[in-house]
Amino acid sequence: MTTKGDFASLFENPTAGREKGRRPRLEPGQEVEGVVLELSGGLVILDIGLGADATLDRMELGDREVKIGDRLRALVKNARSDAPELTLALGRGGGSISTANIELARSSGTPVVGTVTAAVKGGFSVDVGGIRAFCPISQIDLSYVNEPEVWVGQSLEFKVTEVREGGRNVVVSRKALLEAQRKAAQADMLDKLTVGSVVSGTVRQIGKHGIVVDLGGIDGFVHISELAHGRVQMAEDVVSLGERVEAKVLSNEANERGPTIRLSIKALASPAAAPEAPPNDTVLDAKVVGHVVSGILVSTKHGDGLVPARELDLPPGADHKRAFPVGTELRVTLVHRDPATGKMRFSVKQVAHVEEQKNYREFAGNQGSRSSGMGSLGDLLAERFGGGLKAGDGKADAKNPPKRGR
Structure with missing residues (x-):
């Protein structure tokens, strides 16, 4: 087997092997390093110091970006002398793996690809290139596994943690590989997480006080007050599990x-236009949505606001939280609206006064309409009794009282 030292010397003098009339021999599973010569279609062409260039499936790199001149470390998948094929994980493509390659993967930390064939007691049976391995159930994922059966049939990457009894007892862990990848992603992500920057991630947890967003290797927290403009009662009303979001x-x-990463989603959203404020003498239907020391918080069709304790019409010493629990429906009237912030202050005890004023105005308006349309009482009487009352008399003649109809 050619050692890595042999390949290092070949990088320094690529023609050394040819000058001696021989070519280094590759073996499946062997670790090599090469320089990217070309990106052609779905392949990465590398110079590994042999007469023939090696190829690596570009899909194996995932989101990793490479360019000409970069150096990559990989494993020999197919040891063809004319066109070696490389891989980043042993067992990819369904090829067989020897016990020596499994041991090599364990010592070097190189991942292997295995297929979960069955859920067994305490874990899973995994086929790694024809070698049976065992993965404890706690090592198949970063989170707790409730349904082991869903993993059966999946082809995944694992890290070989133990090789015993000449390869008859092999233990693998997907969790160890994920944790290593997560730490590498965290280090890269932390450099980009500057205050004020915009990041994207996936909602992975929703709680009472906010949500946890997976930023791709590191978690960020969005407090419920930073989810949206306006009051948010439940985070589920704004986001859902698995949703992709952007945050500042x-x-x-x-x-x-x-x-500890604190994020804000509402910082990237334009505040909605505030509803038009109603006149101060308007009575509104409202619902209690919360409490503060100074009063209760209510929601109306024109927006949310505060009803101070002094405007609740409660006896001295009464507990406004007990008197108006969350969900209570009531009527309020607008007392004040801040033109700068749009915050509104309502009153409960002024509702009766506002309604009295409204009823009086309606009554007075109706009386005025009736008077202008029907004439004065004197005109009605004169018309009814045929002039029994003379203009300017103010009273009927005592000797000639008006005749009453029979």
Whole structure:
């Protein structure tokens, strides 16, 4: 087997092997390093110091970007002397793997590709290139596994953690590989998480106080007050699990348990136009949505606002939280609206006064309409009794009282 030292010498003098009339021999599973010569279609062409260039499927690189001149480390998948094929994980493509290659993967940390064939007691049976391996159930994923059966039939990458009894007892872990990838992604992501930058991620957890967003190797937290403009009662009303979101970085602080990333979604959203405020003498239907020390918070069709405790018409010493629990429906009237912020202050005890004023105005308006349309009472009487009352008399003649009809 050719050692890595042999290949290093070949990089320094690529024609050395040819000058001696021999070509280094590759073996499946052997680790090599090469220089990217070309990106052709779906292949990466590498010079590994042999007469023939090697190829690597570009799909294996995932989101990793490479360019001509970059150096890559890979494993020999097919040891053809005229066109060696490389891979980043042993077992990819369904080829067989020897025990020596499994041991090589364990010592070098190279991932292997295996197919989960069955859920067994305590874990899974995994076929790695014809070699049976065992993956503990706690090592198949980063999170707790409730339904082992869903993993059966999947082809995944694993890290070989143990090789015993000459390869008859092989233990693999997908979790160890994921954690290593996560740490590498965290280091790369932390460099990009500057305050004010915009990031995207996936909602992976929803709680009472906010949501956790997976930023691709590191978690960020969005407090419920930073989800949207306006009051948010439940985070589920704004986002859902698995949803892709964009957020602005508010802070990035390091502590003993790792970095703490605070995000804001509403910082990227334009605030909705505030509803037009109703006149101050309008009575509105409202619903209690929360409490503060100074009063209760209510929601109306014109927006949310505060009803101060002094405007609740409660006896001294009464508990406004008990008197108006969340969900209580009531009527309020607008007392004040801040033109700068749009915040509104309502009143409960002024509702009766507003309604009295409204009823009086309606009554007075009706009376005016009736008077202008029907004439005065004197005109009605004169018309009814045929002039028994003379203009300017103010009273009927005592000797000639008006005749009453029979």
